[in-house]
Amino acid sequence: MAQEKEMSRVTEWRIRMADGSSEALAPEAGLACRAWLALKGLIMGLVLKVCNFFRKAWDLGQNEPKKVIHCLKVGMALTVVSLFYYMRPLYEGMGGNAMWAVMTVVVVFENTVGATICKSLNRICGTFVAGSLAIGIHWIVSQSGKEFEPFINGISVFLLASAVTFSRFIPSVKKRFDYGAMIFILTFSLVAVSGYRVDKLLEMANNRVYTIIIGTALCIMITMIIYPIWAGEELYMLITRNMDKLAYSLDGCVGEYFNESGSSSEGDKESAKKLLGYKCVLTSKATEEAMANFARWEPAHGRFNFRHPWKQYLKIGASMRACAYCIDALDGCVNSENEVPELIKKHMSNIALKVSSESSRVIKELAKTMKTMKKSSTIDYLVGEMNNAVLELQEDLKSLPTLFINPQPLQGADCPEKKNTGAVALMDIMPLVTLVSLLIEIATRIEGLVNAVEELAEMGEYKSVADEKNQNQPVSKTNVPDEHKEGV
Amino acid sequence: MAQEKEMSRVTEWRIRMADGSSEALAPEAGLACRAWLALKGLIMGLVLKVCNFFRKAWDLGQNEPKKVIHCLKVGMALTVVSLFYYMRPLYEGMGGNAMWAVMTVVVVFENTVGATICKSLNRICGTFVAGSLAIGIHWIVSQSGKEFEPFINGISVFLLASAVTFSRFIPSVKKRFDYGAMIFILTFSLVAVSGYRVDKLLEMANNRVYTIIIGTALCIMITMIIYPIWAGEELYMLITRNMDKLAYSLDGCVGEYFNESGSSSEGDKESAKKLLGYKCVLTSKATEEAMANFARWEPAHGRFNFRHPWKQYLKIGASMRACAYCIDALDGCVNSENEVPELIKKHMSNIALKVSSESSRVIKELAKTMKTMKKSSTIDYLVGEMNNAVLELQEDLKSLPTLFINPQPLQGADCPEKKNTGAVALMDIMPLVTLVSLLIEIATRIEGLVNAVEELAEMGEYKSVADEKNQNQPVSKTNVPDEHKEGV
Numbered sequence: 008m009a010q011e012k013e014m015s016r017v018t019e020w021r022i023r024m025a026d027g028s029s030e031a032l033a034p035e036a037g038l039a040c041r042a043w044l045a046l047k048g049l050i051m052g053l054v055l056k057v058c059n060f061f062r063k064a065w066d067l068g069q070n071e072p073k074k075v076i077h078c079l080k081v082g083m084a085l086t087v088v089s090l091f092y093y094m095r096p097l098y099e100g101m102g103g104n105a106m107w108a109v110m111t112v113v114v115v116f117e118n119t120v121g122a123t124i125c126k127s128l129n130r131i132c133g134t135f136v137a138g139s140l141a142i143g144i145h146w147i148v149s150q151s152g153k154e155f156e157p158f159i160n161g162i163s164v165f166l167l168a169s170a171v172t173f174s175r176f177i178p179s180v181k182k183r184f185d186y187g188a189m190i191f192i193l194t195f196s197l198v199a200v201s202g203y204r205v206d207k208l209l210e211m212a213n214n215r216v217y218t219i220i221i222g223t224a225l226c227i228m229i230t231m232i233i234y235p236i237w238a239g240e241e242l243y244m245l246i247t248r249n250m251d252k253l254a255y256s257l258d259g260c261v262g263e264y265f266n267e268s269g270s271s272s273e274g275d276k277e278s279a280k281k282l283l284g285y286k287c288v289l290t291s292k293a294t295e296e297a298m299a300n301f302a303r304w305e306p307a308h309g310r311f312n313f314r315h316p317w318k319q320y321l322k323i324g325a326s327m328r329a330c331a332y333c334i335d336a337l338d339g340c341v342n343s344e345n346e347v348p349e350l351i352k353k354h355m356s357n358i359a360l361k362v363s364s365e366s367s368r369v370i371k372e373l374a375k376t377m378k379t380m381k382k383s384s385t386i387d388y389l390v391g392e393m394n395n396a397v398l399e400l401q402e403d404l405k406s407l408p409t410l411f412i413n414p415q416p417l418q419g420a421d422c423p424e425k426k427n428t429g430a431v432a433l434m435d436i437m438p439l440v441t442l443v444s445l446l447i448e449i450a451t452r453i454e455g456l457v458n459a460v461e462e463l464a465e466m467g468e469y470k471s472v473a474d475e476k477n478q479n480q481p482v483s484k485t486n487v488p489d490e491h492k493e494g495v
Numbered sequence: 496m497a498q499e500k501e502m503s504r505v506t507e508w509r510i511r512m513a514d515g516s517s518e519a520l521a522p523e524a525g526l527a528c529r530a531w532l533a534l535k536g537l538i539m540g541l542v543l544k545v546c547n548f549f550r551k552a553w554d555l556g557q558n559e560p561k562k563v564i565h566c567l568k569v570g571m572a573l574t575v576v577s578l579f580y581y582m583r584p585l586y587e588g589m590g591g592n593a594m595w596a597v598m599t600v601v602v603v604f605e606n607t608v609g610a611t612i613c614k615s616l617n618r619i620c621g622t623f624v625a626g627s628l629a630i631g632i633h634w635i636v637s638q639s640g641k642e643f644e645p646f647i648n649g650i651s652v653f654l655l656a657s658a659v660t661f662s663r664f665i666p667s668v669k670k671r672f673d674y675g676a677m678i679f680i681l682t683f684s685l686v687a688v689s690g691y692r693v694d695k696l697l698e699m700a701n702n703r704v705y706t707i708i709i710g711t712a713l714c715i716m717i718t719m720i721i722y723p724i725w726a727g728e729e730l731y732m733l734i735t736r737n738m739d740k741l742a743y744s745l746d747g748c749v750g751e752y753f754n755e756s757g758s759s760s761e762g763d764k765e766s767a768k769k770l771l772g773y774k775c776v777l778t779s780k781a782t783e784e785a786m787a788n789f790a791r792w793e794p795a796h797g798r799f800n801f802r803h804p805w806k807q808y809l810k811i812g813a814s815m816r817a818c819a820y821c822i823d824a825l826d827g828c829v830n831s832e833n834e835v836p837e838l839i840k841k842h843m844s845n846i847a848l849k850v851s852s853e854s855s856r857v858i859k860e861l862a863k864t865m866k867t868m869k870k871s872s873t874i875d876y877l878v879g880e881m882n883n884a885v886l887e888l889q890e891d892l893k894s895l896p897t898l899f900i901n902p903q904p905l906q907g908a909d910c911p912e913k914k915n916t917g918a919v920a921l922m923d924i925m926p927l928v929t930l931v932s933l934l935i936e937i938a939t940r941i942e943g944l945v946n947a948v949e950e951l952a953e954m955g956e957y958k959s960v961a962d963e964k965n966q967n968q969p970v971s972k973t974n975v976p977d978e979h980k981e982g983v
Contacts, residue, residue, distance in 0.1 A: 060665070063665060064661065064662070064665055067664060067665060068661070071664075074661065074664045075661065077660070078656075078657040078658070078660040078661040079657050081656050081657060081660045081680075082652070082653040082654065082656040082657035082660070083653065085652050085653065085656045085680070085684050086649050086652055086653045086656075089648070089649060089652055089684065089687075089688045093645045093649075093688075106685060106688075106689065109681075109684050109685055109688060110681060110685070113656075113677065113680050113681040113684060114677070114681070157581045160577070161574050161577060161581075164570070164573050164574055164577055165570040165571065165573065165574045166570065168566075168569050168570040168573045168574075168601075169566040169567050169569060169570035170566070172565070172566040172569045172570070173552065173556070173562065173563065173566040174552070176555060176559075176562045177548075177551060177552055177555060189601065189602070192569075192573070192601050193597075193598060193601040193602070196573050196577065196597050196601060197594060197597055197598070199577075200577045200581075200594075200597060201594065289820075290780070292778070292780070292781070293780070293781040329823070329827075332777075332820040332823040332824055333823075333824045333827065335817070335820040335821075335824075336820055336821045336823075336824035336825075336933060336936065337824075339817075339821065339936045339939070339940070340932050340933065340936050401922055404922045404925070405922040434889055434892045434893040437892070437928055437931070437932050438932065440925055440928045440929065440932070441928065441929050441932035441933070443925070444828050444925050444926065444928070444929035444932075445824060445828065445929070448824065448827045448828050451827070452827070
């Protein structure tokens with residue numbers, strides 16, 4: 008506004024044109040002023056944008072210090088590998104090929120150990136196989152005579168590049184050897200093509216594999232020794248975190264419906280955010296798959312063996328998503344406008360809350376099983392409790408209202424609505440019935456989740472808590488710890 | 496079996512050991528035979544595996560010829576770029592840097608045009624910016640004296656590599672410039688490091704940028720001219736295909752529940768597979784995002800402008816997923832064991848089927864809108880019909896059974912179940928009520944989908960069918976085409 012006012016105060020010169028229009032002659036000062044203001048606006052906007060960017064980056068760094076450490080590790084690896092160039096004796100050994108070590112570090116160094124190892128092995132194998140093949144073909148070609156060389160080379164590059172590119176579309180190759188296939192094409196083309204010029208082909212190939220091995224070894228060492236980020240552990244954390252979120256969401260959604268949010272001490276916004284935790288479960292499929300893919304390349308670390316059943320985590324994730332779909336539907340249905348009569352709602356609230364809390368207890372116990380990596384001694388008991396609560400809920404529903412079929416409305420839809428005193432339309436309790444039905448469905452799906460986690464416990468050879476106790480003292484026959492004996 | 500028999504007929508020599516156990520001395524022939532059989536088994540297994548692999552690859556190629564064509568394009572691009580090496584005049588111009596053209600082609604050539612352009616521009620910009628910066632720093636360093644060079648270079652590599660690696664974690668950078676950032680680090684390190692040795696730095700950098708531009712230009716040309724695969728078009732096809740699947744699944748699931756599958760002529764397996772079409776919607780999030788990301792780099796093609804609102808497709812995809820969650824929950828709930836009394840089921844079947852068919856008609860109309868890229872003149876009418884059907888369903892539910900609250904069970908759960916003649920327990924009709932409730936929820940979510948598609952129509956400046964008709968003949972006021980006037 009201030010800018011406009013300023014402009015209007017400036018005297019304006021106008022030229023009247025032949026066609027009746029007029030053109031303003033902006034005074035020099037005005038133009039300069041306008042340009043200055045525009046420039047100032049532009050610069051301010053740019054500065055603001057840059058500031059915003061850095062603020063975001065700063066927040067990211069504060070929230071996830073792991074990422075900052077990874078960046079420093081990359082910088083370190085690159086600086087170390089640069090030494091090959093600066094140290095003359097090493098340089099003379101490697102020749103110009105030291106460039107390949109730098110390139111390897113840049114391309115191969117990934118966020119997680121698994122990804123780095125996967126790319127490293129892919130790079131080494133791809134280079135080695137393609138190099139050998141290319142040199143072999145080069146040798147055969149050199150026997151047959153110089154004049155055919157370009158043709159044979161061209162055809163072999165065309166055929167192999169097409170075939171290997173195609174193999175990258177095959178899921179089993181794509182999952183594990185995608186990068187290796189690309190490196191294969193790259194190396195084969197380079198060697199085949201430069202074989203025409205470079206005489207010391209074998210030496211060059213040798214040097215190149217050598218530098219690549221140095222680069223990858225450096226990457227793997229740095230990524231594994233300095234504050235390692237394991238893909239397996241990330242996957243494991245993601246799954247257990249999502250399990251907690253799922254349990255909280257389930258509890259929260261049902262609680263909220265019955266107006267017993269239970270977390271009055273916390274901020275409402277925080278609570279609402281937590282209720283939507285199940286959405287994280289819905290969106291983490293891609294991350295889970297990537298992590299599981301990299302985790303299988305990792306050596307034994309922490310509590311995980313080399314052949315830890317990472318694939319099973321994907322099954323667990325899928326089971327969790329199946330639950331989350333139902334919670335999403337539940338969230339939509341219970342928020343509809345139909346108001347359930349207070350009396351019925353109150354009558355059902357206890358048992359519905361019991362089902363949801365028993366269900367989320369099962370999920371929490373599963374999360375605990377995963378966190379401690381010990382077979383739970385109470386999971387069967389808790390699943391039983393959950394199923395009992397479901398049965399109780401069904402019984403309650405059975406005993407609550409008997410429904411009299413009024414034969415008249417079955418004939419046609421134009422029958423006038425008859426309201427008896429004390430009668431409740433089915434319509435009115437629909438959200439409640441839906442909630443109950445979805446709760447039962449969720450309980451069924453949780454059993455699938457329980458199975459998935461139990462399979463993991465079998466595969467991963469988790470010890471049971473009872474086994475550990477056995478070594479110290481005899482346990483009671485029921486296997487139910489004391490805290491559960493008195494009931495909830 | 497035959498193998499075992501054969502083995503048992505051979506005479507066996509045994510040595511009795513000191514500890515009482517005996518060790519068989521297998522005759523030479525037996526050993527050779529066994530080894531031969533083992534080898535045969537191994538080879539057969541390997542052959543079988545390889546055959547399997549090729550069969551899979553063949554199926555993939557037959558199902559998606561686009562991928563085969565892409566592979567041939569890659570082979571062609573590589574063969575063409577190899578010419579730089581073989582043609583002596585070109586080679587002399589480029590020097591050994593022609594290698595960079597080969598490398599560029601291998602790394603940059605992607606399946607879709609968008610991805611190729613994205614990587615190409617990233618590569619060019621990353622190389623150019625990093626090269627300029629590195630040369631600038633090199634010049635400053637060279638002024639300050641040789642002895643500090645390694646230190647300054649090392650520090651600058653460390654700092655820049657760390658910072659740029661960090662920037663790759665920032666979502667907005669990661670989405671668009673991830674590859675460019677990597678190339679920046681690569682180029683900067685290479686130039687900074689080799690600047691210490693190579694004297695003709697500027698010329699080398701110049702040549703490198705030059706060859707990279709040649710490589711990328713070749714890739715972009717080949718990918719755009721020969722049977723182009725546009726990321727935008729792939730995204731568009733994916734979304735419309737998923738919409739059809741969603742409509743079919745919704746129709747099918749509800750139809751199946753009421754035992755009116757409607758597709759008796761088709762194979763049951765085929766039909767069941769189609770019913771699960773909504774699962775494709777659930778799993779296509781990652782693909783949608785990747786495609787939308789690449790589509791924005793593509794120039795105008797086919798019916799899409801340069802600034803086609805690709806982001807809106809993600810919103811449409813999200814809306815579809817919201818519907819699919821409900822269908823998944825519905826699929827679970829209606830398959831529960833509770834049998835709804837035939838009488839009630841039959842009574843509700845007509846109207847429930849109507850709601851589902853009206854809903855799926857809306858989805859199909861949206862799919863048609865997207866396919867024809869013309870604003871639908873009937874969508875408002877269809878949404879109205881859907882909402883009417885929902886209202887009718889609710890009315891039916893209201894009028895059907897009046898529910899008498901039995902005050903007794905409200906006191907305690909131990910009350911014995913009382914069954915009046917002709918009474919139906921709420922429990923028994925629960926699946927039906929849930930189905931109805933979820934259908935209503937799905938209808939609500941479909942409205943969200945309608946809004947998303949309408950926004951797209953606005954943004955993409957779709958013409959309306961009415962506009963086109965206006966140019967030929969006056970339309971009726973209601974805007975409802977004849978086929979809809981008589982009702983369904």
